[in-house]
Amino acid sequence: MNIRTILLATTIVMGATTIANAQTLNWARAGDSLTLDPHAQNEGPTSALQHQISEPLIIRDMTGKIVPALATEWGPSETDPNVWWFKLREGVKFHNGAEFDSEDVVFSFNRAMSPDSNFKELLASVVEVRANGKYGFEIVTNGPNPIMPSNLTNIFIMDKDWAEANNAVKVQDVEGGEDTFASRNANGTGPYILVSREPDEKTVLRINENYWGKDEFPMEIKEIVYTPIQNQATRVAALLSGEVDFIQDVPVQDLERVAATDGLKVITAPQNRVIFFGLNQGDADLATDNIEGKNPLADIRVRQAINMAIDREAIKKVVMRGQSIPAGVIMPPFVNGWTAELDKVPETDIAKAKSLMEEAGYGDGFSIRLNCPNNRYINDEAICQAAVGMLAKIGIDVQLEALPKAQHFPLIGGLKTDFYMLGWGVPTYDSEYIFNFLVHTKGDKYGSWNGTRFSDPELDKKIQSLASETNLEKRNQTIAEIWDVVQKEILYIPIHHQVLNWGMSDKVETIVSPDDTPKFKYFKLNK
């Protein structure tokens, strides 16, 4: 490359930067999308980026309501209770111009159900997927599945021919040592088209002028520049200095500063995620306490005492700066099965907690280790620290071990912790999802996040029955019964529902979606 070309390149690039595009949105959050392969990673930031480029059959809009995307209508079959039918949108084109039809849907579902897919658990009950004409599609399940649609809002549709032509039929599998084309390229039907992407650095999207919903949605943002900025202070600095227009994770302490800055605002809404502590109540003895031969947490009075000692209001006021909703149940309010009664916050009562401890024979207290993540939830470590102080007041001497999430979560899965923090979001908006992972006895298929060692075969049966119960009234009855047991046994100590804080430039107009996934086609710009 000679000097002239370099100079030319320089002038072009510098020229490009000086033309500030008023319809460009600079978007930042802590983490980057991990891959562009739509079925490889079921993870927040990855799905959030994918939602701009590709579409599932149905999506949740910014309020969390299920609305049509690539399917226009759907419903359970009247002839066979094990079948759901979908009518696909006609005249939709992928970004490369290829036409969208049922072939692509069948292909994408089979891909999403393959062993290396991260989404196969959501489709675990599916026996077969089949086309019904060019714009018809059917899902056959192993029993009636009343909540099937809510499992589909993150199952993205790919172009079959594109995947075949580019050797991307299989989901990226890391073990195989091969890099698939789909992990770095995307060809969706979505409102934005991928222009360029450098992982961890910058991803640029531009508007899809041929989008089917061009007239239906605002689509006012013409270009999106997405940059991950992981250091909290730097991210806030970038927003304050106007280098980015929109960040999804404003630290709670900086809300006031952001809101008070000219040209910036913060909008807030409850998130679909609840934070709680898990207690090992099933084992006969604990490895992480100082009581020999007994498990203090197995005594319901101790669990009650802990529940009473945690001052959720104080955590909200000081640690969360008002940005949390104290919880009484480990279920976000959006979820089917939630009632205000269940979510009633337990009273903080140190004196009563102390007497319960005494009754249980732990008047002198005991010591135990609390495992906590330090980079997963909002102020996770600070919440645990506050809990240490609160439990000290009823004689429980807590040693806090705060670890990065990659070390924390294996402790729960591997049953290596007796007292731990966990947060849970419910993408299906249904209690069954919580029971399957957190309440059912731990085993190969169920209870993979149940670190409490709690096991009740009767309850397990009830949980399993939910998957195929078509009578919604009866199903809701069972859900209520299961919650009764969970609450009575104090299986978990709920802390609060997380609150999302999106910080943005005044020019951006949006509401906060409960699953923390902005869908930019809904965004408006003030001019």
Add this chain to the structure above:
Amino acid sequence: MFTKIIENFQRARNSDFLYSFTKSPVAIISFFISLALILGAIFAPFIAPHDPFNPATLNLMNGFSAPMQPNEFTGEIFWLGTDDQGRDVFSTILFGMRISLFVGFAAVAFAMVLGVTLGLIAGYVGGWIDAAIMRIADVQLTFPGILVAMLIFGIVKGFTPIEQRDEMAIWVLIIAIGLSEWVQFARVVRGATLVEKNKEYVQAARLNGRSSTGIMLSHILPNVLGPVLVIATISLALAIIAEATLSFLGVGAPPTQPSLGTLIRIGQGFLFSGEWWIILFPALTLLMLALSVNLLGDWLRDVLNPKLR
């Protein structure tokens, strides 16, 4: 050996050690600041108005009190304010400095013992032992201190019983920081040893049938003490900073028993939000501590080792 050391120090004192000290205002100020800080750390339990390491005495509602302002919920007043957990910043700094200084001194002591021993052996014995030690020193340099710390942290955690992990964190820091600094000592001591060992008095001692350990300890060691002391002082400042850096990467003292570095890491989250006292006071303390130790080290270098000025 000891007589020789004492002799050395007496010589230094009689010559210009004290004289030079009284003539250097920087050295005097640094010395008294370091001394005050160290004493403050040692007597923290008697000076500090609160015990920030006892969680039962903390009231979360005291959190984020500004310096000298009554708290909006509890009305309590704290000199330097409180942090996000309602801990008194002044007390936490005193206790945190204890941990920082303990880690610093212990790490330097560890590095010094290890480095001086290996340096002496390498220089005196020579041959393949020398080559092996110096290669290990290369490996050590290959791994930057922060990586060494993360590595040791990970490995030790795997082997420590769960109940002892809190105490472990401190010792891992000490070992990790110590390991990343012994090379300096070893190289200087080895170099000096190579020079000394060919001098007549060492040759004479050897002819007299003295054991090599004896020769190393009584003749060579006292002669390298000057540079070793200089390196030790500067290493102390480095170690205190290293501990702070490590805590940024999440490999520092636990948040329930914070060191100065951990306090700064916690405080940096409140830099934009107006709670300046959470970061300012610990950072100032760290700055004063590291700066005064560094300045003392500088001055020591000038006095003990004019060549290096």
Add this chain to the structure above:
Amino acid sequence: MIAFAIRRIFQSIIVLLVVGLVAFAMFNFVGDPVDSMLGQERTDADVERVRTQLGLDKPFPVQYYRFLEGAIQGNFGISYRQGRPVSEMIAERLPATLELAFVSAFLAIIFGVTLGIFTAIYKKGWAANIIMTLSLIGVSLPTFLIGILLIYLFAVELSWLPSFGRGEVVDLGWWRTGFLTKSGLLAIILPAITLGLYQMTLIMRLVRSEMLEVLRQDYIRFARARGLKDRSIYFRHALKNTLVPVITVTGMQLGSIIAFAIITETVFQWPGVGLLFINSIRFVDIPVMAAYLMLISLMFVTINFIVDMLYFAIDPRVRLEKRGDEK
């Protein structure tokens, strides 16, 4: 000379192997990548399956052997986090780190040497004392804090410089550079200062002490006696003689600049290999961590080797004795 070189190469290879082994031992304790790879809806059966597929159920010597086998052929495997070849990821990120390291080293040398000379010449002056003290303040605060303070001052309060990233970049073949755009040049200023501050102080103090040393030598006195101008003495004679140790130390520091870039890159979201490494630790992306550590080791070992050979060439008798003395 050749025998010496061969022996040192052999030793260097052992060093690399040991570093790799120790690094691998660490990975068993950094965490478990499987949870991050599988997401919230994983079953216990999935966890077992993926662990077996990745070979994570094997003892670490076996894992290490498999890694070495690939590494010798230049294949570092596929990143668990991004599903891309590790060698490609590192090659893509290396220019950013090298540019940052280069600018930091450049600033460190320019300012270090200039201030070093200044403080040596005016060693009793108040300006020199202030410079010496200020430089100590710079190294008495942790790097991450300095970075954040610079961001706060220059990006948020003054809005002069960008707070993160590399600005606009231009692709020159496989090398993506930020040197050719205004925003790229502005973006490198704060991270380079943050990263180079420590080395600048080091070089400044080294130059100062070397200069003072040289200025006391007899030939300088003779030069003075002969009536040579001060300027000529300082720059023609004294500075020339201080440069050799300065270059050596700077060379040796290059590796630690790259290592410390981990922190600077995290604070400034600078998309280099250091940031890649930190992200890999968070995700337990073992192939990337291993490749990064090997790369850094290779760099250090090579620098060490070159320095040793230079010393050998200059003075075979002293061989390695002088190194480290002046640090």
